[in-house]
Amino acid sequence: MGEPRVVDLVAGARPNFMKVAPILRAMRAGASPLVPRLVHTGQHYDEGMSGVFFRDLGIGEPEVSLGVGSGSHGQQTARILAAYEEHLLSPSPRPVAVVVVGDVNSTMACTLAAVKLGIPVAHVEAGLRSFDRGMPEEINRLVTDTLADLLLVSEPAGEENLRREGVADGRIRYVGNVMIDTLVRELPAARSLGVAERLGLAAGGYVYVTLHRPSNVDEPGRLARLVELLGSLGARLPVAFPVHPRTRERLRAAGLEAVLAAAPGVRLLEPLGYRESLGLMAGARLVLTDSGGVQEETSHLGVPCLTLRPNTERPVTVSLGTNTVVGEEVERAWPLVEDVLAGRYKKGQPIPGWDGRAAERVAAALAERYADSPAPRRS
Numbered sequence: 001m002g003e004p005r006v007v008d009l010v011a012g013a014r015p016n017f018m019k020v021a022p023i024l025r026a027m028r029a030g031a032s033p034l035v036p037r038l039v040h041t042g043q044h045y046d047e048g049m050s051g052v053f054f055r056d057l058g059i060g061e062p063e064v065s066l067g068v069g070s071g072s073h074g075q076q077t078a079r080i081l082a083a084y085e086e087h088l089l090s091p092s093p094r095p096v097a098v099v100v101v102g103d104v105n106s107t108m109a110c111t112l113a114a115v116k117l118g119i120p121v122a123h124v125e126a127g128l129r130s131f132d133r134g135m136p137e138e139i140n141r142l143v144t145d146t147l148a149d150l151l152l153v154s155e156p157a158g159e160e161n162l163r164r165e166g167v168a169d170g171r172i173r174y175v176g177n178v179m180i181d182t183l184v185r186e187l188p189a190a191r192s193l194g195v196a197e198r199l200g201l202a203a204g205g206y207v208y209v210t211l212h213r214p215s216n217v218d219e220p221g222r223l224a225r226l227v228e229l230l231g232s233l234g235a236r237l238p239v240a241f242p243v244h245p246r247t248r249e250r251l252r253a254a255g256l257e258a259v260l261a262a263a264p265g266v267r268l269l270e271p272l273g274y275r276e277s278l279g280l281m282a283g284a285r286l287v288l289t290d291s292g293g294v295q296e297e298t299s300h301l302g303v304p305c306l307t308l309r310p311n312t313e314r315p316v317t318v319s320l321g322t323n324t325v326v327g328e329e330v331e332r333a334w335p336l337v338e339d340v341l342a343g344r345y346k347k348g349q350p351i352p353g354w355d356g357r358a359a360e361r362v363a364a365a366l367a368e369r370y371a372d373s374p375a376p377r378r379s
């Protein structure tokens with residue numbers, strides 16, 4: 001018997017945790033010849049942005065913690081790259097492959113570190129494109145997919161984009177959406193928490209809001225228009241808004257935090273854990289967001305979702321799901337809100353591979369590709 005065939009599974013920021021959880025579980029449960037090793041880069045580190053997710057999702061402690069913390073894009077990416085390379089060069093078993101998920105800075109930085117050492121990378125959620133290079137995530141997606149060996153795709157557009165970019169068919173595998181695996185597993189527990197009740201919100205009678213993209217919160221004029229929209233919405237229907245640390249900082253700096261907190265019907269909350277957030281989302285009449293994951297989760301739940309962005313890299317949530325991309329003009333949300341309140345809004349349909357079993361397909365694809373790959377070489 002030689003060294004175990006270790007596969008590193010990288011998680012860094014909040015939206016990564018619900019994607020690695022089912023993959024870890026599937027790799028541990030099946031008779032996988034590969035041994036998963038969880039690496040937490042520490043891009044997110046707070047109890048509210050990281051700790052609670054590990055507990056909610058039953059992930060257990062990461063085997064490797066890089067502890068990089070916050071910083072500018074350049075600093076953060078560089079720190080992750082250097083710290084992960086150091087780990088890969090350490091005497092611990094060298095992985096036969098590295099699995100990265102999503103599109104955060106940790107995804108791209110760990111991909112770079114691995115491929116430079118000749119370690120193949122599998123990207124879960126490959127091929128998504130917003131075609132907007134002003135988004136940091138789009139740069140991360142392009143770099144990661146260019147360098148990855150195995151491209152595991154979550155929605156039909158992912159496959160189309162990769163083919164158009166000239167990626168060989170043999171490297172692309174449609175596996176479906178691992179985040180929906182987590183949703184399916186956690187929904188009963190999430191509903192039974194009764195978070196809406198505790199907040200005094202009637203089931204199906206409130207709006208759930210998440211906003212944190214730089215394009216929405218970093219420019220004070222745009223942020224002010226969004227605050228105005230939420231204030232007007234609150235006058236119609238209660239609004240529950242867990243505020244991301246970036247957004248909190250920007251609201252404060254723009255002098256808008258007190259304005260929003262005082263708006264009738266608007267409840268500002270601290271960032272929520274996975275189950276609390278899912279429970280609130282599932283019971284909402286309407287969701288307003290700029291998150292990628294929330295567009296997918298609402299589509300699976302059948303809850304109307306208005307995306308406050310000019311584009312989406314997840315078009316199946318619009319064509320089959322319950323999502324509508326509002327566009328640059330915040331006011332365009334209003335007729336859609338009226339449609340939702342009048343019961344005229346689209347209902348959505350099931351999406352292929354969003355069935356709670358995507359992680360099993362990921363584990364199978366990894367085993368097929370890397371179980372017999374040559375023993376890792378040192379360089």
Ligand code: UD1
Binds near residue numbers: 013014046050245
């Ligand atoms: C990152 C991801 C984004 C994802 C989002 C989810 C990139 C480029 N962006 O953006 O795709 O949708 O996570 O949250 O990777 N902070 C804390 N506690 C933490 C982490 C961060 O307070 O645990 C604060 C810090 O002030 C930090 C700011 O939040 O500067 C932003 O964090 P950062 O990781 O740089 O980016 P996000 O905006 O969270």
